[in-house]
Amino acid sequence: MRVLICPDKFAGTLSAADAAAAVADGWHETAPGDECVERPLSDGGPGFIEVLATVLQGRRIPVSTVDPLGRPVSGEVLLAGTTAYVESAQACGLHLLTEQERNPNIASSYGLGLLLAAAVEAGAAEVVVGLGGSAVNDAGAGMLAALGAGPVDESGYALPYGGAVLGTAVRLEGTPQLRQVRLVAATDVDNPLLGLHGASSVFGPQKGASREDVLRLDAALERFVDVLEKAFDRQGLAVAPGAGAAGGIGAALLALGGHVVSGIGLVTQVIGLDAELDRADLVITGEGSFDHQSLRGKVTAGVANGARDRGLPCVVIAGRNETGYREAAAAGVTETHALVDHFDSEQLALAEPARGLREVVARLAQQYSR
Known part of the structure; x- marks a missing residue:
């Protein structure tokens, strides 16, 4: 299975590259034979x-x-x-x-x-x-x-x-x-x-x-x-x-x-995101806070839209999730996970985001990996 990993930064805790690496590590804990393609993203801000x-x-x-x-x-x-x-x-x-x-x-x-x-x-x-x-x-x-x-x-x-x-x-x-x-x-x-x-x-x-x-x-x-x-x-x-x-x-x-x-358009063009989406079976993206602003041209929305257009499942993992199911689904998001909910603690979510990403994604791999 080919998993495309393209998160934004988790502001104040993880760079986009570090977040992508944590997601890949978590997936490989469960499905070491799958291919994880890391393409960290930015919309012009930090990172x-x-x-x-x-x-x-x-x-x-x-x-x-x-x-x-x-x-x-x-x-x-x-x-x-x-x-x-x-x-x-x-x-x-x-x-x-x-x-x-x-x-x-x-x-x-x-x-x-x-x-x-x-x-x-x-x-x-x-x-x-x-x-x-x-x-x-x-x-x-x-x-x-x-x-x-x-x-x-x-x-x-x-x-x-x-x-x-x-x-x-x-x-x-x-x-x-x-x-x-x-x-x-x-x-x-x-x-x-x-x-x-x-x-x-x-x-x-x-x-x-x-x-x-x-x-x-x-x-x-x-x-x-x-x-x-x-x-x-x-x-x-x-x-x-x-x-x-x-x-x-x-x-x-x-x-x-x-x-x-x-x-985000410039970055996705430079890194060849469209070609990577064409070859993917599953897309994982995310950011620190998935909220209404995320759906207005931010990284996660751009990725989810591309996945939706290709009929691909797209999973968003964020520090916290403040969007409704219907509005997220309309943008192309299949499911969302929040580190705050995973840890049942905002303090832990901020202190150990990489561990949270690894643990959430290890469970996701059980669900999605062939």
């Missing part, structure tokens, strides 16, 4: 580079960058031919901050600009930026500053980092040093920059924003998007699909002439 590096014959270039609060962190650029891949979460990720440190008023995307600059210096003609899991809400202002075009106030002084101060921005000072590279924003977030469905309102609270912060940030981005449109002679950035990705970094990339593509 984007690691997943692509498993299949691309590229060079991983280490880069010294900074986190959302300006502290040194290590990142990397994956260079494959003339295309460079950059993961925004390596510099802007929510996982880089403690819960007490989360504050989108002051968090900056400056570190992403350093990663982009490194990709340009490496000789890339095209840079694909994976967006997702960010702690920032500055519409790429910090990123632009790192590239040589930071926002200034009416007196010509450079603005401090963060989203809240952008309400005083009047223009960008300088020109982004990108050497005419093509930019691609890889994300499965289609939110606009502003408004009820915008970056501040939808994603701000999970980054530490209060209701008052959300209103302040949305107003600041409304001012800053005018600055972006004038600086780069672009229109409609506030309402463009994907502009709200990663705290509005999507809007800055669009302003720079980039375009938005599906993150």
